[in-house]
Amino acid sequence: METFDKDNRYSNILGWLAFLVTSVALYMVFEYAPTERVMGHIQRLFYFHVAAAWIAFFAFFVVFVGSIIYLKKRSTFWDNIALASAEIGVAFTTIVLITGPIWARPIWNAWWTWDPRLTTTLILWFIYIAYIILRASADESEKKARFAAIFGIVGFVDVPIVFMSIRWWRTIHPQVIEGGGMNLAPTMVQTLLVSIAAFTFIYFYLLLRRVKVEVLKNQVKEMKEELRKLQYN
Amino acid sequence: MTFFKQIKALVWKDLKSEFRTKEMLSSMLIFAFLVIVIFSFAFDPTDETLKEVFPGIIWVAFIFAGILGLNRSFVAEKQNNSIHGLMLCPADRSAIYFGKVITNLVLMLIMEAISLPIFIILFDYSFSGSILKLILVILLGTFGFVAIGTFLAALTANTRTSEVLLPIILFPVIVPLVIGAVESTGAIFIGEEMSEILPWLKVLGIYDLIFITVPFMLFDFVLEV
Numbered sequence: 001m002e003t004f005d006k007d008n009r010y011s012n013i014l015g016w017l018a019f020l021v022t023s024v025a026l027y028m029v030f031e032y033a034p035t036e037r038v039m040g041h042i043q044r045l046f047y048f049h050v051a052a053a054w055i056a057f058f059a060f061f062v063v064f065v066g067s068i069i070y071l072k073k074r075s076t077f078w079d080n081i082a083l084a085s086a087e088i089g090v091a092f093t094t095i096v097l098i099t100g101p102i103w104a105r106p107i108w109n110a111w112w113t114w115d116p117r118l119t120t121t122l123i124l125w126f127i128y129i130a131y132i133i134l135r136a137s138a139d140e141s142e143k144k145a146r147f148a149a150i151f152g153i154v155g156f157v158d159v160p161i162v163f164m165s166i167r168w169w170r171t172i173h174p175q176v177i178e179g180g181g182m183n184l185a186p187t188m189v190q191t192l193l194v195s196i197a198a199f200t201f202i203y204f205y206l207l208l209r210r211v212k213v214e215v216l217k218n219q220v221k222e223m224k225e226e227l228r229k230l231q232y233n
Numbered sequence: 234m235t236f237f238k239q240i241k242a243l244v245w246k247d248l249k250s251e252f253r254t255k256e257m258l259s260s261m262l263i264f265a266f267l268v269i270v271i272f273s274f275a276f277d278p279t280d281e282t283l284k285e286v287f288p289g290i291i292w293v294a295f296i297f298a299g300i301l302g303l304n305r306s307f308v309a310e311k312q313n314n315s316i317h318g319l320m321l322c323p324a325d326r327s328a329i330y331f332g333k334v335i336t337n338l339v340l341m342l343i344m345e346a347i348s349l350p351i352f353i354i355l356f357d358y359s360f361s362g363s364i365l366k367l368i369l370v371i372l373l374g375t376f377g378f379v380a381i382g383t384f385l386a387a388l389t390a391n392t393r394t395s396e397v398l399l400p401i402i403l404f405p406v407i408v409p410l411v412i413g414a415v416e417s418t419g420a421i422f423i424g425e426e427m428s429e430i431l432p433w434l435k436v437l438g439i440y441d442l443i444f445i446t447v448p449f450m451l452f453d454f455v456l457e458v
Contacts, residue, residue, distance in 0.1 A: 071454055126405035134402055137392040147388050150451050151402060154381070157447055158406050165409035165436050169416065 011208040018201035025191070025198035033191040045103045047195040052095040053121070055199045059089030060128065060156060062207075067152030070145060076218070077211075079145035082152055084210035086131050088203060093125045116167040123162050127155040141218075239324040243332030247306075248339065257302050261344045265298035269352055278356060288419035291352055292411060296378060298348075299341050303382040304399055306333050307390035316390075320456055330383065330452040334445075337379045345371055362421040366430065370421060373437040374414035377444055381406055384448035387455045413437040 029047045036043035066082030069075075100118065101111040112118065134151055138144040184192070251257055272290045276283050310316040319329055349371075353360055385403050389395040417433035 071451075123405050123408050130402040130405055134388075134392070134398060137394045137398055139393060143391060146454055146457065147392070150388060150454055151385075153451065154385075154406060154447060157443065158409070161409045161436075161440060161443065165412045165440075168432060168436065169412045 007208070007212060011205060011212070014201065014205045014208060018198065018205045021194065021201050022198040025195045028191040028194050033188050034185055039107055042103055042106055045099050047192055049096060049099040049103060050192060051195040051199040052092045052099070054196055055203050056089050056092035056096060056121075056124070058200075059085045059092060059203060060124065060159070063089065063128070063131070063152045064156035067149035067156075070149045071153075076145070079149065080211045080214045081207070082149065083135065083214065084207050086128050086148075086152070087210060088206050090125065090128045090132065092199075092203075093121060093128070096121055097125060114166075114170065116163055116170055119166045119170075120159070120163045123166075124159060127158065131155060236325065236328060239322075239328040240332045240335065243319075243328060244335045244339075247332065247336040251336070251340065257305055258340055258343060261298040261301050261340065262347060264301055265294045265344060265348045266351070268294040268297050269348075269355065273355070283356060284358070285419075287352075287356060287358055288422060289415050291349065292374070292415050292418065294348070294352070295341070295345055295375070296407070296411070298344055299337075299375075299378055299382065300400055300403070302337055302340050302344075303379070303386040303403075304389075304396050306337055306383060307387045308395055311390060316456075326453050326456050327449055329456065330387070330448060333387070334379055334383045337383050338376060341375050341379060342372075345375065358422075360422060361424045363424075366421050366427075367418070370414065370417045370430075370434070370437070373434065373441055374410060374418075377410045377437060377441040378407060380441065380448060381410075381444040384444075384452065384455070387452070409436060410440050413440065 025047070029044050033044065033047070035041060062085040063082045066078045066085060070078040070082060100121075104113070105111050131148060131151055135144050135148045138147050269290065272293075276286065276290075307316070310319065320326070322328075352358075382399075382403055385406070386399055389398040389402065392398055413433045413436035417430050417437065420430045420433065
């Protein structure tokens with residue numbers, strides 16, 4: 001029980017930190033950052049969109065690392081980390097895929113374009129959805145973890161190749177919409193950084209919580225086994 | 234027995250049992266055929282736009298038909314627990330993987346060799362490129378597909394929903410391969426210069442190299458008891 005309380009204290013601290021930084025980020029996004037001259041208010045979506053994308057990529061990198069360590073050490077801890085990170089990564093990628101079209105519609109006059117970054121994000125989303133489905137359809141928990149770890153490695157290795165191939169593919173076909181960069185004012189960069197910090201805190205908070213849920217699930221399972229044994233003896 | 238002899242024995246076993254029934258090969262062929270016929274209803278087969286999508290159509294047909302074969306390759310071994318027999322063989326586990334890759338490659342290449350001329354005839358496609366280059370692209374594309382497909386098929390064979398699961402986890406991973414194969418096939422069909430095709434051949438080559446190495450390194454983990 002003691003470790004449980006300790007874990008809870010850490011995640012509570014992290015939760016409050018996430019709340020605080022997110023509040024600051026919200027204030028900065030809506031008040032501190034200047035309105036973009038050409039795009040107007042819709043550009044404020046950028047701070048969430050980019051921050052979510054960064055954290056999603058980071059989450060998938062954690063899946064990759066967790067998978068490798070799991071295959072080496074076979075510790076449930078790293079499997080839980082990989083699982084939690086994959087689920088959070090999919091959630092953040094979904095945010096990216098939803099905020100993207102909302103931002104793109106008024107600016108590019110199209111909901112979607114098959115640009116390398118967009119398409120790679122979509123494929124990434126599919127790969128990690130597949131990761132979650134694969135986990136769900138393996139029976140034993142050891143098999144589940146092992147298969148997921150193998151796919152976590154294969155999926156991550158695939159991402160750079162997907163990006164490169166789509167980039168070549170798009171340069172051959174006529175580009176409808178030019179991506180183009182924005183010139184960010186210093187206050188915008190500050191806002192973006194705080195926003196990324198906020199998302200990072202949220203990520204780690206969710207990660208801790210999700211791992212905790214998985215640990216508790218395993219404990220319940222073990223208790224059930226014990227009870228069943230007592231019943232039949 | 235050396236490593237190559239072991240692989241040869243495994244391939245021989247698989248091909249022998251396949252050619253006794255020709256179960257997989259005939260299903261794959263008919264399926265590829267069906268996909269093309271369905272496409273001819275989806276697009277107007279006499280239309281000019283068809284010329285542009287034709288390379289895409291044939292690869293979709295190959296990949297869909299290939300999935301059928303991949304699905305069977307390890308699920309069939311689950312019957313009578315023959316997979317455990319294979320694992321008990323005094324051979325490296327990766328021999329099983331390479332054996333299955335070669336078997337699937339042979340089956341897919343036979344299927345492609347028969348169906349591609351039929352597709353070209355059916356759509357009355359005027360082919361103006363080099364046959365040798367086309368063969369090279371089909372070899373590279375099929376090899377990459379089979380290399381990663383066989384590996385993931387071994388993974389899904391041990392799950393509850395194996396047949397449904399394989400396409401879901403395989404398709405996102407083969408995106409670069411599909412792009413490379415379709416683009417280079419298209420370029421060859423209209424008789425483009427080698428310099429136009431080369432970047433796509435590189436994509437296919439790199440993909441093949443990576444996705445034969447990664448499964449080779451990880452295959453031991455798939456077949457654990």
